[in-house]
Structures are given as structure tokens and as C-alpha cells.
Amino acid sequence: MRGRALGIGTRAGAALLTVGVLAWLPQYYGATDTALFAKAIYIAIAALGLNLLTGYNGQVSIGHGAFFGFGAYATAILMNDHGWDFLATLPVVAVASFVVGAAVGFPALRVKGLYLALITLGLAALFPDLVTKYVHGTGGTTLVQPPLPTSPGWAQGFAPNDDQWRYYLALTIGIVMFILAWNLVRGRFGRALLAVRDHDAAASTIGIDLARIKVGSFAISALYAGIAGSVGVMVTGLANAGRVETFQLSINFLVAVVIGGTATVLGPVVGAWTFVFLERATQDLFPDQALLSPAIFGVALILLLFALPDGIVGGARRTGRFARRKLQARRAPRAPDFPSPIREDRQ
Amino acid sequence: MDLNLFFSQLLNGLSSGAIYASLALAIVLIFRTTGILNFAQGEMALFSTYVTWWLADQGLSIGLAIAISVAVSFVGGAVIERVVIRPFEKASPLVIVIATLGLFLALNSLTQVVFGTDAKQLGSAFPDTVWDVWGLRIEAQTIGILVVLGLECVALWVLFQRTRIGLALRAVADNPEASRLLGVRVGTMLMFGWGLSAALGSLAGAMVVPTTQALTASSLQSVLVFAFAAAALGGFDSPLGAVVAGLIVGIARALTIQYIEPLNNIELVVPFAIILVVLLVKPAGLFGSTQVERV
Numbered sequence A: 001m002r003g004r005a006l007g008i009g010t011r012a013g014a015a016l017l018t019v020g021v022l023a024w025l026p027q028y029y030g031a032t033d034t035a036l037f038a039k040a041i042y043i044a045i046a047a048l049g050l051n052l053l054t055g056y057n058g059q060v061s062i063g064h065g066a067f068f069g070f071g072a073y074a075t076a077i078l079m080n081d082h083g084w085d086f087l088a089t090l091p092v093v094a095v096a097s098f099v100v101g102a103a104v105g106f107p108a109l110r111v112k113g114l115y116l117a118l119i120t121l122g123l124a125a126l127f128p129d130l131v132t133k134y135v136h137g138t139g140g141t142t143l144v145q146p147p148l149p150t151s152p153g154w155a156q157g158f159a160p161n162d163d164q165w166r167y168y169l170a171l172t173i174g175i176v177m178f179i180l181a182w183n184l185v186r187g188r189f190g191r192a193l194l195a196v197r198d199h200d201a202a203a204s205t206i207g208i209d210l211a212r213i214k215v216g217s218f219a220i221s222a223l224y225a226g227i228a229g230s231v232g233v234m235v236t237g238l239a240n241a242g243r244v245e246t247f248q249l250s251i252n253f254l255v256a257v258v259i260g261g262t263a264t265v266l267g268p269v270v271g272a273w274t275f276v277f278l279e280r281a282t283q284d285l286f287p288d289q290a291l292l293s294p295a296i297f298g299v300a301l302i303l304l305l306f307a308l309p310d311g312i313v314g315g316a317r318r319t320g321r322f323a324r325r326k327l328q329a330r331r332a333p334r335a336p337d338f339p340s341p342i343r344e345d346r347q
Numbered sequence B: 001m002d003l004n005l006f007f008s009q010l011l012n013g014l015s016s017g018a019i020y021a022s023l024a025l026a027i028v029l030i031f032r033t034t035g036i037l038n039f040a041q042g043e044m045a046l047f048s049t050y051v052t053w054w055l056a057d058q059g060l061s062i063g064l065a066i067a068i069s070v071a072v073s074f075v076g077g078a079v080i081e082r083v084v085i086r087p088f089e090k091a092s093p094l095v096i097v098i099a100t101l102g103l104f105l106a107l108n109s110l111t112q113v114v115f116g117t118d119a120k121q122l123g124s125a126f127p128d129t130v131w132d133v134w135g136l137r138i139e140a141q142t143i144g145i146l147v148v149l150g151l152e153c154v155a156l157w158v159l160f161q162r163t164r165i166g167l168a169l170r171a172v173a174d175n176p177e178a179s180r181l182l183g184v185r186v187g188t189m190l191m192f193g194w195g196l197s198a199a200l201g202s203l204a205g206a207m208v209v210p211t212t213q214a215l216t217a218s219s220l221q222s223v224l225v226f227a228f229a230a231a232a233l234g235g236f237d238s239p240l241g242a243v244v245a246g247l248i249v250g251i252a253r254a255l256t257i258q259y260i261e262p263l264n265n266i267e268l269v270v271p272f273a274i275i276l277v278v279l280l281v282k283p284a285g286l287f288g289s290t291q292v293e294r295v
Helices: A008-028 A031-056 A064-082 A086-109 A113-134 A162-186 A188-198 A200-205 A210-236 A243-260 A267-285 A290-307 A311-331 B003-034 B041-057 B062-088 B093-115 B140-162 B164-174 B176-181 B186-211 B221-234 B239-259 B269-281
Strands: B130-133 B136-139
Touching (some): A008 A162, A031 A210, A064 A113, A086 A210, A113 B093, A113 B221, A162 A210, A188 A200, A243 A311, A290 B062, A290 B093, B003 B164, B041 B093, B041 B221, B239 B269
Antiparallel strands (some): B130 B136
16 A cells, blocks of 8 residues: 555655654754653664554553563663673663563463453562562662763764764664664564454454464563663663553653554654654643642543544554545546455455 | 461462452453453543542542542543443454453553653552551551451442342343343443442552552553452453452462572562462362353
């Protein structure tokens, strides 16, 4: 569908333009806004992974804040206590989150739908307790504040400030993760995810290994959340896992997926940026009424879902299809309206 | 083993379990009538509890305050169904989950805006008498909570099994289309279900707060986690399951805190471990009904 709507050249051009704009942002905006953009990037990374699980494979998780926290603590502790370089921690976090995700996703073989959502809720509730019990950070608290990567000499030309350098690191990691997700859903694995979501019993009869797909999608989404946690540490400078924060992060990832558009590759990214700016906008609306902002945010969220139940990307596609059909109808007014043998809205 | 200590922990577990059971009942009620898992259940109860506190603060007796708050919550729950949930009638379950999460955020912050952020004190509806039975301290509070839970169960059973409105509620839960054809007002029933659920939550809130230190905006969040655990353990569509599982979760938690040293501070593991084991053996929960699927 998209292939026909926009040529490969148009899409490559749009991608280059987007990356160009993203690269230009920290040159123009100050440190506060750059931190906000970087936050949008790490939420987008986690949402990309959660979308593989929830959007493509239909398994709802309200516990991915725990994997995020896991990645964050792994990076922070490796950097702080063992003197590792930030980038060196990423492969370790990726492998460890993948393994933990597979272990947690194992019950998903038997437990479905809302029950699974509840198990993951338990994960989000439990993780802060585990951290409180086993992590001994700065001054006996659970906070770990590692030394952050600084802008190296060769990068002074385009990123003289450390926050700019960190933004570019986050952006690079984000682009790599995006391309990985893009390739993943377009291949055999992606189609298997959809088949299992739509009807797992039917999928297994055509030779799809249910266990591998279900546990695999859990593990991969945990990997994404873990990497997002590492990037989060680099951006915010600390690893923390309060009860409220972990739960809120888990919700934020889901919100980003749903307002962006489930089961679209671009959706979580659009959703994450929309989410971050919506949150910021509701904070700015009544600066002296900080308490009110979650209320406005909650209402805005419900209204947005009401207007665009299939998310921003889904809504945009629907509008695009509608407009094209109108255009075609105008060009060939008497064309007979035969149903196409291949359904158009297959996506 | 100190039997006295064991029994007093058992009682502790029963009284907190009864509170989890009340909120789990509220969750199950909504799930049965609408198929929605309401993540805002705890925050709805929180708001109701603040209403109770406010009424008591105006000088009303605590019993009257609870009664008025239950009535207000009933109306509030019905309004929430009509205004927030009904527009999503045909949306995907995931969208509805997010909508209830939006409601969660909105209600939590609204409560703080309306009633302030300072911790409130709410008295108990029960006398603080303590009976001594063979050296075992039994608080009137504990008995009171259990009695309330028992009354709730009886009232719900009578409502669902012995009245026309209960029959209509069950019909709507079972098959909304057919009920509509038979002249049942589906929309009204859904509002009624949500109202009932909010009223139950209000009762649960009024019971839980006197057992904790004070009423704050996060008072009911951990209760909600345990209530969800209970609902999952019992099976989302079984009120009986919710009550039994609520008590199991409460007792398991109390005994873990007392007896299993390595799980200190992470006693939350226990209910979820129980759920996991139960669901692996019986995926629909202890009392839930299994759904047969055809390809």
C-alpha cells in the first residue's frame, strides 16, 4: 500500500530530510530543549520494541518500565563501579535484557491477553522493590549517577557541548534500532508475529513455532526497552526506579505506541515525539499548577484516542487512502467499480 | 512455632485480604459486564475516599459519610461510563486500556487539585475494641472488615441471582446484541454496572485507609496491584473467585512478611508467583470459565 502511494525515491528523500532535521535540532535549540528531544528518542526506542510485542504480536505489557530500569541500572553500574565506557555497556545490556525478557516472556506461552498484562504489571510493581533491596547507590539511596560521556576532540566542530554530543549518540542508536525494527517486521519474523496475533492456533497449523515467536517477541521488546534505559541514563545522568516512575514509564511506552499507531513501524516514533511534546505542553499550560498537568494530559489522551483510534500514523494512512480514492474517482468518473482481487487495505 | 503469632498474622492477612477482595470484586464486576479491565479502579476509589474524608471533616458521622460517598460514587461511576468509556464502545481493547490509564492519571491529579496534597486522617467506621480470645488479640476492625465483605457478597448474590435488574445485567454481560433485541436497555445496564463497581470501590477505600497511616494520593495504588493479582488469580469473570483469591493473596502476603526472611521487602513476589503457578496450570484462573476456541 505505502509502496504504491509513495515511490521509493520519495520515501528515501523524506527519510533523509527527517534525519537532517533531527540532526539540525540541537544546533538551533538550547540545552533544555535538546534534553527533551533526547527524551523523545529514548522513549521512541522503547516504544519501537513494545510495538513489536503489543502492536505486531498482540501481547499487552504494562511492565516494560522494569526492563527500561534494568538496562538503566546495568549501564549505570557498569560505568560507575567498573569504569566501563558508555558504548561498551550497550552490547552487554542488549544481551542481558534479551535473556531476562525471554525468561519473563516464558509464561506468555500459557497466559494470554489481560492475564499477561497483569503479570507484567506485577513486574513493574516488583522491580522497584528489587532495586531498593539490592542496589546501594549514592549515599545509600537507589540512585546511581555514572560519569557521562563527553564530547570528544574530533566532534568539536558539530557538537561543542556535551549535551549535543549525547543527543547525537542517542539519535544514532535510535536510527540503528529503527532500521533493525523496520527490517524485522518486513521479513518472515514480522509476518509470523502478525499471524500469531491474529490467530495463534491457525498460525501453528501452518508451521509457525508459537513458542519461538511469542517468547522471541518478548525478548526482543525487552532488549529495546533495555537499550532505551541505557540511553536514558546517558541523557538524564542517573538511574532511578521508584514505584511511580517505573509504572509511569511503562504507561508512557504504551501511550506512545497507541497514539502513534499500533503495528506500524513509524507509529511508535511519531507517538513518542507527540507524547513528549503533549506532556510538555500540558505542563506549560498552567505553570503554577503543576498538579493539574497530569489531569489535562489524561483528558488530552482520551480525546486524542477518540479522534484517532488507530493512532496518528493509522489516521494519516486512512486519510491518504480516502483522498486517493476521491482523486481517482474524479479522473475516471465512469470507471466500473469492480472489487480488486487483492484487497487494498491489507496492510 | 509460635501459634499465637501465626494466628495473629493470619488475621492480619484476612483483614487486608478482605480489602483486596472488595476492590477485586469491583474490578470483576466491570470486567463481567463490559469486558474491560479498569486500571482507574483504584483512583476512582481514591476519589471516593477523599469524598468520605471531606464529609467526615464537615462534622458528619463516619458511617453517614461512607453512605453518602457510596451513593455519590455510584452516580460518578455511571457518569464515567457514559462520558469516558461509551465513546470507545467499538474501539480495540488496547485503546480502551489506554483510555482507562488516561482516566487513572486524570483522576489522581484531580484528587490532589481538589483536596490538596497533604496527608489526611480518616477515622475508622468500627470501634477500636480488642477482644482477647485465648491470648489471641482480635480487633473489632478486622471483624468489621470481614463482615462488610460478607455483606457485600450476599448483597451482590441477591442482586445478580434474585432480581430482574441482576438478570438483565447478566444477560448484557453474556450477549449484548441478543439482550438489546429482547428489550434490555444495554446502555443503562452498563452504567449501572460501572456505578455499582465504583460504589464497591468507595467502600473498599473507606475500609483500607484507617488501617494505613494516612490518606494520600498514592494510598490505593498498592492495594490496586494486589486487587488485580486477586482478580487474575480468581479468574476475571468470577466474583466468588475474586473473594477467595483476595483472601489468599492477603494471607500469603502477611505470612511471607512474617516468616520468609530472604523475601523481606520484596513480598510482592509471592502473590505474583502464586498467580503464575495457577495460570500455568489453569489459564483462566481458579474459578474462571475457560473459553473454547475453534479454528
